[in-house]
Amino acid sequence: MAIYKVVPNHKYTLSGVISYTQDSTLHDGKILYNGGYGVNPINPTADMLFVKQCFDAVGKNEYYHIVISLEENEHPNLETLISLFEEYGNYLYISTGCQISFAIHANTNHIHCHFIINSIKMATGKKLNFDYSTFYALRTSIDLLLFKHHLQPLRQIKS
Secondary structure, eight states, X not given: OBEEEEEOSSSOOHHHHHHHHHOTTTXXXXXXXXXXXXXXXXXXXXXXXXXXXXXXXXXXXXXXEXXXXXXXXXXXXXXXXXXXXXXXXXHHHHHHOEEEEEEEEOXXXXXXXXXXXXXXXXXXXXXXXXXXHHHHHHHHHHHHHHHHTTOOOBOOOOO
């Protein structure tokens, strides 16, 4: 089953986490695709920091980091992967109002995608409230997309 994980963001700055997700050397040359919404996928850091500077919101909780890992034995073709993660990136962008950067990696036994969400909304400058209801809504949407693309669903959350 696939895994959906929200990664704590205390290890990297916004610039650092995007550099990490886009660094081919760190990922054995196995970055399959970089994308983004509301940003130039070549340099999303500059666009995200620009929004933060416009609203005087640099520092503190700079981003949210989501990783979606497919089942170990699942190796869909690149077109399917791009479609799946582009659709989810677009959903994140529309539902949060925040800029999104993402990278698909194949450097482990599980093909996975990192999504970096700017914590500041582009249109209003307000901070994204990433609470449990947001988490479950975002998690449910990827499960539906996995089903649509004939991939294994997410693992159930144990209470």
